[in-house]
Structure formats: C-alpha cells, structure tokens
Amino acid sequence: MTAFRVREFAELAGVTVRALHYYDRLRLLCPRRTGSGYRLYSIRDIERLEQIVALKFLGIPLKQIGELLDRDDRDLSEVLRAQRRALEEKRRRLDQTIAAVREAERTMRPGQQPDAAVLKKIIEVIEMQDNAEFMSRYYAEAVRAKLADRGAQWTPELQERVTQRWTELFADVEASLDEDPAGEKAQALAARWQSLVEGFTGRDPQITAGVANMWADRGNWPASLQQQARPFSNPKVWEFIGKAMARRI
Amino acid sequence: MTAFRVREFAELAGVTVRALHYYDRLRLLCPRRTGSGYRLYSIRDIERLEQIVALKFLGIPLKQIGELLDRDDRDLSEVLRAQRRALEEKRRRLDQTIAAVREAERTMRPGQQPDAAVLKKIIEVIEMQDNAEFMSRYYAEAVRAKLADRGAQWTPELQERVTQRWTELFADVEASLDEDPAGEKAQALAARWQSLVEGFTGRDPQITAGVANMWADRGNWPASLQQQARPFSNPKVWEFIGKAMARRI
DNA sequence: CTTGACTCCGACGCAGCGTCATAGTTCAAG
DNA sequence: CTTGAACTATGACGCTGCGTCGGAGTCAAG
Numbered sequence: 001m002t003a004f005r006v007r008e009f010a011e012l013a014g015v016t017v018r019a020l021h022y023y024d025r026l027r028l029l030c031p032r033r034t035g036s037g038y039r040l041y042s043i044r045d046i047e048r049l050e051q052i053v054a055l056k057f058l059g060i061p062l063k064q065i066g067e068l069l070d071r072d073d074r075d076l077s078e079v080l081r082a083q084r085r086a087l088e089e090k091r092r093r094l095d096q097t098i099a100a101v102r103e104a105e106r107t108m109r110p111g112q113q114p115d116a117a118v119l120k121k122i123i124e125v126i127e128m129q130d131n132a133e134f135m136s137r138y139y140a141e142a143v144r145a146k147l148a149d150r151g152a153q154w155t156p157e158l159q160e161r162v163t164q165r166w167t168e169l170f171a172d173v174e175a176s177l178d179e180d181p182a183g184e185k186a187q188a189l190a191a192r193w194q195s196l197v198e199g200f201t202g203r204d205p206q207i208t209a210g211v212a213n214m215w216a217d218r219g220n221w222p223a224s225l226q227q228q229a230r231p232f233s234n235p236k237v238w239e240f241i242g243k244a245m246a247r248r249i
Numbered sequence: 250m251t252a253f254r255v256r257e258f259a260e261l262a263g264v265t266v267r268a269l270h271y272y273d274r275l276r277l278l279c280p281r282r283t284g285s286g287y288r289l290y291s292i293r294d295i296e297r298l299e300q301i302v303a304l305k306f307l308g309i310p311l312k313q314i315g316e317l318l319d320r321d322d323r324d325l326s327e328v329l330r331a332q333r334r335a336l337e338e339k340r341r342r343l344d345q346t347i348a349a350v351r352e353a354e355r356t357m358r359p360g361q362q363p364d365a366a367v368l369k370k371i372i373e374v375i376e377m378q379d380n381a382e383f384m385s386r387y388y389a390e391a392v393r394a395k396l397a398d399r400g401a402q403w404t405p406e407l408q409e410r411v412t413q414r415w416t417e418l419f420a421d422v423e424a425s426l427d428e429d430p431a432g433e434k435a436q437a438l439a440a441r442w443q444s445l446v447e448g449f450t451g452r453d454p455q456i457t458a459g460v461a462n463m464w465a466d467r468g469n470w471p472a473s474l475q476q477q478a479r480p481f482s483n484p485k486v487w488e489f490i491g492k493a494m495a496r497r498i
Numbered sequence: 499c500t501t502g503a504c505t506c507c508g509a510c511g512c513a514g515c516g517t518c519a520t521a522g523t524t525c526a527a528g
Numbered sequence: 529c530t531t532g533a534a535c536t537a538t539g540a541c542g543c544t545g546c547g548t549c550g551g552a553g554t555c556a557a558g
Contacts, residue, residue: 007504018546021507026545036554038505050369058350062545077357084350091343094336101307101333108326119303256535270537271515285523287536310513505554516542523536528529 002042003032009041013049028052028066058083251291252281258290262298277301277315307332 010017023029029048032040048069055065060083068075172189179186259266272278278297281289297318304314309332317324421438428435
C-alpha cells in the first residue's frame, strides 16, 4: 500500500502540514505512524480529508465535523439544513452591511463632511438589524440628554403629549402584528415611528433630553405607560418595527 | 460635567463592560479616571464609542479603527471603499457556498446516498472559488492515481495525445484572456476544459492515473509542456478558467 | 560521518472579547 | 463607625484554526 508523509500529502491535498498536525491532534484525521513516529497517510485518509475540507468550507466547526464523520448517519442532512439557514441569515446581514457602507460612501461624496455624519449612517443600519441594539439608540440619546441639561423645558404637559403619541403608536403596532412588514399599513407605522423619533430627538435639544430621560429610566416612565404592563417591552412590537424599518432602507 | 461609571455607560451604549475595558487597553477609548482608578465616561466618549461600533460593524479591525479615528482625515473614504469591496467579495463567496449546500441537500434527498457523494458536490464548488484550490483537485486525483497503480496503461502515445489536447486548450485560453468570462467563447473553452477533466479523470482509472501523475509531478511533465515556459503556471489562465467555470454553475 | 531535508512535539501569537478569580471602592443602612 | 451589597480594577485563561518559531530526532545521499 502506497503511503505519503505529511509534506507530500499536504501538497497533494492542498492543505498545510500544520493543518494536518492539528486535525491529528483533534482526532479528526489520524494517520498510521512509522516506528519512529512519522505520519503515514493512505487512500482512506484523503477521502476523509476531503470530507473534512468540504464541511469546514461550510463553516462547520472542526469539533462538530469530527462527531459528524464518526457517527455516519443522517445527522448530516440536519446539519446541512441548519448551516444553510445560518449562512442565509449571514447573507442578509451582509447585504445590510453593504448597503450601509454604500450609503455612507454616498453621504461622503461631498467631501467636506465630518466623519461623524458618515458614521451615523452606519449606526442607523446597525440598529435596524438587531432589536436589542435598536433599543440602544434611545439609550445613546439618553446619554447625551443626561449630559446636556436634565429636563430643561420638559414640562409635564409636553411629557404627557409625547407619552400619548408613543402609547398610541405602540397600540397601533401591537394591533397590526400580523400585517406584512413591507405592506402599506406597516410602512405607514414605520413612518410614524421615524417621525416621532426624529421629531423629538432631533430638533429641540431640551425636548430631546426629556424624551431620552423617559426612555432611559424605566423607573421614571409615566404612570400612563407603566400601567400598560411595560408596553415597550413587548419584543414583538420591536421585531415588527425593526422589520418594517428595514424595508424602508 | 456629568459622567458615568463603566457599568452604567456600557448599558447606555449597548456594549459590555468587558468590551470597554478592552478598548481602553487598546487605547481606543480611554476615559478619565477617579483618584482610585475608576473609569469615568463623558460625552466625548460616547461619540467616539459610536464611531468605534460603527466601524467595527463593518468588519474593520480595532487596531485600524484606532489609527483611523486618530488621524481624522479622508483615509476614511478609502477605507470604506476597500471594506465595501471586501464585503462584496465575501458576499459572492457566501452565495456560492449557499448554492453548494443547496445542491448537497438536493443530492441527498433520495436518502440512501452515502455522505461521500454529497460532500463531493461541495468540494466542486470550493475548487471553483479559488484557483489555487481549483488546482488542488488534480492533486487530489493524483493521490488516488498514485495509490492505485502507477502508470498502468499510460502509454507514451496516449500521454502524447493528452498532452497535446491540454496544450492546445491552454494556448486557446491564453489567447482569449480579454474575452468576457461569461461570453460564448469563454463558455466554449470552459466546456472543453471540463470535458478534458471528466474524459480523462472520470472514465478509465488507468488513464486517470496517467493524467494525474502528469499533473502531480511537475518534474515529469513531458518535454513538450516544459518547453513552454511552464504554461500551466500562468495564473491568468487559471483565473480566467476559474471565472468562466463559475459562470457555468 | 556529515549534511541537508524532513519530521516530531510543544509553545506562543492573533482577534475580540467571555469568564472567572482576587482584591480594592463606594455608598447607604444599621 | 461598621457592615454588607454592589461596583470596580487588574490579570489570566479559554476559544478557533491554524502560522510560526525552536529544539530535537530521522532518513537517505554523498
């Protein structure tokens, strides 16, 4: 039976010697040995190596590959499905990231723009991708607010108005959870959402401070909101709005 | 001036305390300190942090982010362009990977197929993606050949014929390097290429052995090939064929 | 026997933190 | 003032998939 030593085998197979050592140590691919300890690879080994490379290419961790190849049953189809889904999700993210960079580049064309404006574009996209981070935007605003001047002209009347707008919007969104996020109704809700965000956090710094504080300190939420069993905590609403906003890009 | 300690700041900004520690140690974001060493974050810090998060989101390494933010000039647009291209390339790869998994899943549906066949599908795609690995396919075949029976019916006449076919094909490809890889001519070349590969490596194991040996041992290439200043080493040819093959998928 | 080309194994490095472990700080309640 | 809970700081190891030494053994040729 013809056999190869690591170097030759590695070149033939298109991997590095180090990788073969590593697979050996992980018990993924353990060749025979000579009396003096040299590795000897044979035909069985190259087939197994090809399988390893193929699965690794799919982004499956080596540890899992080992289990897969040893229990040679139909785990594989399950793994493939799961991996494909993970890859597709990754691609969705990647697409949005690319869109973000394009947008940033476009914004930059004028040339004299400071980095800040460009980077904010990116941040917006980040926040749309993940509901948790989506929320963090308000926290970020909250920081600025706290640092500016706490509750300057944040009158109880204004607070009431803001609260009411958000409450209504949340109620409307909750009532529309089974709509298509790309559909008209959802897009209208997304537009309202955005206008609320911009209207209150973008214009008047004093009002910004007030809104931000409201978001930041859950304990300080007005009674009208607290009564609703923490309405802002309904993840479905955030999820829905996240999707709808994503379609607006 | 209002300031925050790590925990609060981290929650407000949507990152972890550990990350802030890490950014500090990398000199990316170094807040002020209290007398006893506690970190104190202020408004400047959150802006910088937002920029860091944005750039990190694009996949730019932290080290480079530090340099970018410190030299606050138009390096940024250059970086964005480069990063976008990298992301787009990544996306291309991802697409092909997903296609590979889908194909593998499809092949698997019958159920009784051994893993080997499924994984080979994936390997084919891997090799199309990267010229270097594309070449490795022949090396892989070479291993099997060497392990089978060296040079069984690999007569000099046959060797001459094979050599001539490949030589012709290489010459034709080299002459067409400025064609569109998706165009008719290129696709015809790709078809010839594939038929050569399949015709000689797929059918007769004896011939397979011979061809494989030819590919594997550069030193043994027939004089007719060696004369050509290592024609198989012209990376442009491999690149072109790689692209053309990719369009065939 | 020497030389040069391989081989072995062990260990550190990288990126970006997560996760203890150990020790000091702060602040309010008792 | 003390006590305890809740923070904070630093340091070190872990993870992935190897790349890259470094010291030491092996093998075939000259």
